[in-house]
Amino acid sequence: MEHVTTPSWAMFAYLISGVLFILALRGLSSPATSRAGNRYGMIGMVIAVATTLVTHDIAGLPEIIGALAIGGGIGFVIARRIAMTAMPQLVAAFHSLVGLAAVLVGWAAYLNPNAFDIATGGVLFIREHYYGVVGGVIKSQSCIEMGLGIAIGAITFSGSIIAFLKLAGKMSGAPIMLPGRHVINLGTIIAILGLVGYFTMDQSLWVIGLITLLAFIIGFLLIIPIGGADMPVVVSMLNSYSGWAAAAMGFTLHNSAMIITGALVGSSGAILSYIMCKAMNRSFISVIAGGFGAAPEASGGAPKEQRPWKRGSAEDAAFLMKEAESVIIIPGYGMAVSQAQHALREMADVLKKEGVSVKYAIHPVAGRMPGHMNVLLAEANVPYDEVFELEDINSEFGQCDVAFIIGANDVVNPAAKTDKSSPIYGMPVFDVDKAKTVMFVKRSMGGVGYSGVDNDVFYMDQTMMLLADAKKMVEDIVKALAH
Structure with missing residues (x-):
């Protein structure tokens, strides 16, 4: 033909x-x-x-x-x-569809290689030999492309489903640690790779079926040990997986656009994951293996030390910020949960009218997906030139009058710089301890970040704890500023 x-x-x-x-x-x-x-x-x-x-x-x-x-x-x-606060779970859901599409395309090519051969203008199978496969035996190269595409797509699908459920609050965000999970994961991955190799010699239905089943299982196993607060890296990594799945299917379909697009998405997602791992002091290899997320288990059960702290009110916060020359706002996941971004922008607008300089400091892993805080602030029409990354603004905290922390925790914890035994040691954090006044908005003193580590900032002399729902507290501050 x-x-x-x-x-x-x-x-x-x-x-x-x-x-x-x-x-x-x-x-x-x-x-x-x-x-x-x-x-x-x-x-x-x-x-x-x-x-x-x-x-x-x-x-x-x-x-x-x-x-x-x-x-x-x-x-x-x-x-x-879709609400902007639900964007992380939407991204995870879309990643699952990309993975599922790769699986379905791979199966369609396997079940009817002749049709794909004609449609794509490629050479999907060898016609000279017949071993029970309609139209001939699928080429070894095509078998590898097809097997890897299906496997990566299945991992992306099941992993993204778990990520979606955790982000949407439909299952616990706490890490689920299976005994011997590393051995199970490694054994399953080796089995998948072995079956892909065997698929080049035996193209029976049970081989490709087992590849698909094991890949679905490993996608599930890789994500369940990961805590909800580690989701920015998970979403980024799943994005990378979806790109590689598309690239593999591009080779199967002989489609240059799919190969280019998949490679771009896969490589950019992997690079972003690596950057975020460095920002969280995590091992990139452990992300791929689904091995991170163990930190909360190790330290989360430790009793918190009872230390004196100061509680403030919305009126206190409004007075101090009104008298300040500069305010730096550090948003975190708590802001997203309470949907306080619009009230926060309103507060900033009032302060700017009073002649106060207002800036926003964004940590690379704040929120539940890459750029989560940027998306929420953009939704609230916060000017782009007021939003700064960690490395661009961290040096300004020494001259800052007020550091206003809303819903963040570990990204401002000085233990990352001083305590070598801390699970977050080495993670770049904001130097809020250098600010003249620190205002910390959180629901209660009982909550800690994903690391389970208490935060020394709570107990500093210049810290005022504003304990309430983030949105209500900011709205009360805006009312107090108006008087």
Whole structure:
């Protein structure tokens, strides 16, 4: 059978879409250029999809239009209805769909290789030999691509489902530690890789079925030991997995756009995960192995030391901030839970009218996904030029009048700098202890961060504890500022 070769103009179109995807990643690296980045990504995807539909005999036009209408309609409705505070679980859910798509594409290619061979213009199987597979024996190279694509996709799917359930509060965010989990995980991964190799020699249904089943299981096992507060790295890593799954399926389908896109997503997600691991003083290898998350278990049960601390009111906070020259706000997951970002921006606007300099300090792992705090502040229309990363603002705390901490904990814990026995030792943190006054908004003195470590900032002489729901406390401060 004569194969259809991809025309040169289509390869050029795929190249253009790849460049647009790179520009999209570049744009998304900054809140100020994120809208342009999104536009580049959408244009690139339209070009890639349109080129694929024109050059490949995949399905009839009514089927294609129907699928696009259904998928696009669902996506549009979700985008319109989803709250910004629910963005982490939405991202996890979308990652699961990417993984599931890779699994389904791989199975479709396995069950009907002849159809895929014709549609993609590739060489998926060898026609000279017949061992019970319709149309011939699938090539060894295609077997490896197919097996790895299905395995990575299945891991992404089941892992993302667990991440979604934890982020959405539908299951406990606490780490679930199985006995011998490292041995089980390593053994399962080795078994998957061994089966992928065996699949090149025996293309029986049970082989690819077992690969899929084990991959679904290992995705589940990798994520359940990870605590809810470690989710930023998890979401980033799952994003990387979804990219590699797409790239593997791109090789199976002989689609350059999928290979380019998958490689970009996979590599950028892995790089981001590495950066975030360094920010949390975590081992990158332990993330991949699902081995982190053990820290809370080791230290969370230790009794808290009873030490004197000072409690303040909204009126006290309003008076001190009104008299200050500079205020640095450090948001955390507690702000997201209480949805206090709009009230916080209102508080900042009032302070700026009083001549106070207001800045926001964002830690790389604050929240439940990469950039979580940036997304929430953008939703509240906080100006981009007031938001700073840790390395850009940390030196300013020494001259700061008020450090206003709302819902953050471990990212301001000085134990990360001084206590070598602490599970967060070595993690870069904000130097809030150098500020003249520290205001710490949290629900109660009983709560601790993901590390389970008490925070010395609570008990400093210059610290005022503002114990209440974050949104209510900030709203009360705004009312007090108005008087």
